[in-house]
Amino acid sequence: MSEPDETLDCRGQRCPLPVINLARRVPGLPAGAVVRVLADDPAAAVDIPAWCRMRGHEFLAAHPDAGPAYDVRV
Amino acid sequence: MSASPVYLDAASAAPPHPVARQAMLAALDDGWADPARLYAPARRARQLLDAAREAAAQTLGVRADELSFTPSGTAAAHAAVLGGLVGRRRAGTTLVHSAIEHSAVLHAAQRHTAAGGDAVSVPVDRLGRLDLDAWAAAVAAPGVALAALIGASHEVGTVQPVPAAAELSAEAGVPLYVDAAQLVGRAPLPAGWSVLTASAHKWGGPPGVGLLVVRKGTRWESPYPADERESGRTPGVVNLPAVVAAAASLRAAAADAAAEAARLAPLVDRIRARVAAEVPDVEVVGDPVDRLPHLVTFSCLYVDGEALLHALDRRGFAVSSGSSCTSSTLRPSHVLEAMGVLSHGNVRVSLHRETTEADVERFLAELPGIVAALRAEAGVTDL
Numbered sequence A: 001m002s003e004p005d006e007t008l009d010c011r012g013q014r015c016p017l018p019v020i021n022l023a024r025r026v027p028g029l030p031a032g033a034v035v036r037v038l039a040d041d042p043a044a045a046v047d048i049p050a051w052c053r054m055r056g057h058e059f060l061a062a063h064p065d066a067g068p069a070y071d072v073r074v
Numbered sequence B: 001m002s003a004s005p006v007y008l009d010a011a012s013a014a015p016p017h018p019v020a021r022q023a024m025l026a027a028l029d030d031g032w033a034d035p036a037r038l039y040a041p042a043r044r045a046r047q048l049l050d051a052a053r054e055a056a057a058q059t060l061g062v063r064a065d066e067l068s069f070t071p072s073g074t075a076a077a078h079a080a081v082l083g084g085l086v087g088r089r090r091a092g093t094t095l096v097h098s099a100i101e102h103s104a105v106l107h108a109a110q111r112h113t114a115a116g117g118d119a120v121s122v123p124v125d126r127l128g129r130l131d132l133d134a135w136a137a138a139v140a141a142p143g144v145a146l147a148a149l150i151g152a153s154h155e156v157g158t159v160q161p162v163p164a165a166a167e168l169s170a171e172a173g174v175p176l177y178v179d180a181a182q183l184v185g186r187a188p189l190p191a192g193w194s195v196l197t198a199s200a201h202k203w204g205g206p207p208g209v210g211l212l213v214v215r216k217g218t219r220w221e222s223p224y225p226a227d228e229r230e231s232g233r234t235p236g237v238v239n240l241p242a243v244v245a246a247a248a249s250l251r252a253a254a255a256d257a258a259a260e261a262a263r264l265a266p267l268v269d270r271i272r273a274r275v276a277a278e279v280p281d282v283e284v285v286g287d288p289v290d291r292l293p294h295l296v297t298f299s300c301l302y303v304d305g306e307a308l309l310h311a312l313d314r315r316g317f318a319v320s321s322g323s324s325c326t327s328s329t330l331r332p333s334h335v336l337e338a339m340g341v342l343s344h345g346n347v348r349v350s351l352h353r354e355t356t357e358a359d360v361e362r363f364l365a366e367l368p369g370i371v372a373a374l375r376a377e378a379g380v381t382d383l
Helices: A017-028 A044-055 B018-030 B040-060 B073-087 B103-114 B132-140 B162-171 B240-278 B305-314 B334-339 B357-378
Strands: A006-009 A034-038 A058-063 A069-073 B067-070 B094-098 B118-122 B144-150 B176-179 B195-199 B210-214 B282-285 B295-300 B346-350
Touching (some): A006 A017, A017 A044, A044 A058, A044 A069, A044 B334, B018 B040, B018 B240, B040 B210, B040 B240, B067 B073, B073 B103, B073 B144, B073 B176, B073 B195, B073 B210, B094 B103, B103 B118, B103 B144, B118 B132, B132 B144, B132 B162, B144 B162, B162 B176, B240 B295, B240 B357, B305 B346
Parallel strands (some): A006 A034, B094 B118, B144 B176, B176 B195
Antiparallel strands (some): A034 A069, B067 B210, B195 B210, B282 B295, B295 B346
16 A cells, blocks of 8 residues: 555544535646555445546545545646 | 425335235235144134135245245345255255345345355446356356356346356256246246245235245255145234235236336436436436336436435435445345445336326426535535
8 A cells, every 4th residue: 555645634524524525626737646545334235436436536446454545736 | 395295116125005005904914824734713714725826826826835925035035045955955055145135135145154055146337247258167067056147237227147157057957046026926937046035025016025936846845844834835823914915006006017017117227317417417227129018217426315315305306225335234236246336326207006207297396406406415425
């Protein structure tokens, strides 16, 4: 698991807050940056990839045993 | 300000058909005795039960002795899965099922795996359609006792390729169970199944009546302790007034099904098109063409599903949701998860025989403002 450019800790947040906080953070990041979202709400596993598809970002990987964590390239 | 109520959750429970009410009242007076006994009131009850079975079987195009009434659609689904596995235990211990089965089927599968059996879940695509190649491989594997496929998704409306899945199952010598809860009384039944279940309150019958159909020649054994009722397929005396009401309303619903589908399908098309066009950042899910006539599901980005249901309820709209915050388990719908579509801010709208065009128009007129207000409140409007 390579190091991301930015880590967003959304643990303890219920859906849809992890996706909202990811969307808030992304405009401040340079294009191509990798952001790792830590989110323990089970809905994040579905909603973060779906958000990437709707917003045209690249969903890189899910790490179910590390956070769980989700890597997104903006 | 109170708004007139608009009930849009027929997929949970359709409002009772007027025929169901009449039949239930008549049967309460005439059908209270135990139909298994040997005296005049019992014979009268027996006649009512036989007539209800005959009517329901005729409507479904099956033999009367293939059809049993169960205490609910869930009980019928449990019996279908567990009985199908018991009946074929010599062939193997694997249950193959789609990833989008009703929770009743998945819970029966969990019982089976907890007892040492196996279950194989077959994926669906983004539109909620069964992956037939994966299905073919799964049913052809050694040791498969039963395959289970929902006829059409109760959450997103996508109709499943039952005839093709049935053919693949038959080639592998595996009987197919079809959960037809959203089809019976609304759409023609597909061909090729060996076991089928349905639920009366989905077609306008009373709650507390399910149908279990086991075709002749199917290896199926009751998973319950022995009981002589309902051909030994489901234990206990049936709720006869409710069964009579279920059969009467099924016949009425099936007689109107084609006309109702022709009326409701364009209203669902309208909801699909207008929601996508008039609510920003919304994902309308499910197959747009190969779908149930009365059901549509969409998810609104950044919106809390529970808050959305409450806001709609305050405006008089009754709908359901597959979002995790609306479920007791706090998990998103396994159907939305299997499809890989947005799960929060989810709304399922399902229409019925009392739904009018004006109801749909009022929903469509109010929804964009309700979603916009929730987004403004959460400060997510410009994200």
